[in-house]
Each structure stands twice: as structure tokens, then as C-alpha cells.
Amino acid sequence: MNILILGLGYSAGFFARAALARGWEVSGTVRSAEKAAELSRDGIRTLVFGGFAVSPALTKAVAEADAVLVSVQPAEDGDPALGPLRAALMAAPNLRWIGYLSTIGVYGDQGGAWIGEDTPSAPTNARTRQRVDIEEAWLQLGRDSGKPVQIFRLSGIYGPGRNAITKLRNGTANRLIKPGQIFNRIHVDDIAGVLMASLAQPRQGAIYNVTDDEPGPPQDVITFAAELTGLTPPPEIPFEQAKLSQMAASFYGESKRVSNALVKREFGYAFRYPTYREALRDLAAAGE
16 A cells, blocks of 8 residues: 655654554655655655645655545645645545544534534634635545545544653643533544554545543543652642633633544444543553
8 A cells, every 4th residue: 555644743653654564655745854854764755845836756646645644734725735736636546545634623612512423513713614614625525536535533632742641741731620621532543543444444525533432621631640650730720710822722612522433333443542541551651
């Protein structure tokens, strides 16, 4: 299998390494030559693409790809990859799977209710409204080309180097208490696992929630990490007293419980980390 990753960041990097472990050929795009050189040392053929000019090497990579994973952050005017590469993607002769990494933020605030893929999107800010538009643009490419496009809506991403334990160690952890605040999370290994499962059985127009089994208050994760490691947890702070960035405030303005039943039912996928507890135990044991 020949995999092309548009936007080779944190989550996509774990998928890339999982693909390499299977003996697949992996190429990916980054924004700078320095990052390209770093990732190339890991065995990933890396190309520089900033969302404007498309190099001959990238055009060739699209033409040779069996699967394309899109993990680029939206630009002000939409998806930076779709416009420049749409014609090449439409014409790619071997392409049989396109995956777009989105966010459960498109559901907006659901008042802590359980939701699934059939829940209508209800974005609450410009950023998530744009995500809904970009999802639709990728799905339209699938309809126009006949190539299977899948949307993966990710919950709060964590994994090695980015988790509650590292936040405790570097002093960035907090425990803001907002009654009724509930959300899900997902380990990067399970993101890679779900993508692998989808590659084995593409379905045009599919939307999947990629999330763990147990939504819960964010402060509970920090408390568990502190108990696990013996580190001192930060004090609890009432939400009303917190000074938050615009991004953090929008996060705390939404509460929902997201179901992963479709992923389990359609793929028979068994989550490696069904809750944060199993994951943090493994991360702590690995020296995190």
C-alpha cells in the first residue's frame, strides 16, 4: 500500500509509523524543509507543501497513492490542500481511500447528552463552522470522483509527550471545576487503529466518531494522573474564576458524551485504550 499524508503532524505521525511497520510506503507533507529533514530520518518520504504551489514531486505522490490521509489545519479561506490538489486527487488512478481528520467540535454544545454520527452538526463558533464546510467539500469530492471519502471526528487527542502526566511534570496542568462539564478523549494509537480498520473496508461518505468509551470531567484525568505518579495535583479552581484564552473558553463552553458504537459495530474495532486510565498507566510505565 502506498500512503500519502497531507499534514504530517502529531496524530498523523503515529498513523505513518503504523503504516511503515506494515511495510507500506509512506509519504507526507510538512510546511518547512527543517521538519521534512527531521521526518525523513524516520523513513518517511517527506515533501514541503504550504498550501500554495504544488511541486512535481507532490503531484507524482498523489498520482501514485492508494490512500490519502488529510490532516492539515484549516486556513482562513478553507482547506489549504483541497483547492490546489483537487484536480490531481480526482484523476489519481490508484486512489481508493481518502480520510479527513476532523473534530467532534462540529457537534457544538449538547448539554452533556449522548450523541452519535446521526446527531446534526451544530457548530458554535467560526472555527467549527468552517470545519463543517470543509467536511462537506471533501465529501463532495468523493461524490464527484467516485472515490471513497471518510470523515473521522476526533475527540481530545493525547498520547506520548502530550498527556496529563506531562502537563503535571511541566506545570501546565490545571483543574478547572465546571459542574456538568463532560467530554471524551482519544489516544493516538487508537486513531491509527481506526484508520487502519477503515482502510480495509472503505465506505463512501462515511462519518465516524473516533473517541474512547468513557466521557468524563477533565479534572478527573489530572487527579488520576497525579495519584498514579505521586505528583502533586494543581488546586481546584472554580470555572468562574479562571482566566482563559478564547480557544480554552470555547472548549469549556461545550459539553457532550460522544458514542463510538459505530466504529465498534462496523469495523469490529477493539480499542487499545478504552479509557484514559489504561493509557496513563502505560504511559507512566514507559517513563512518561
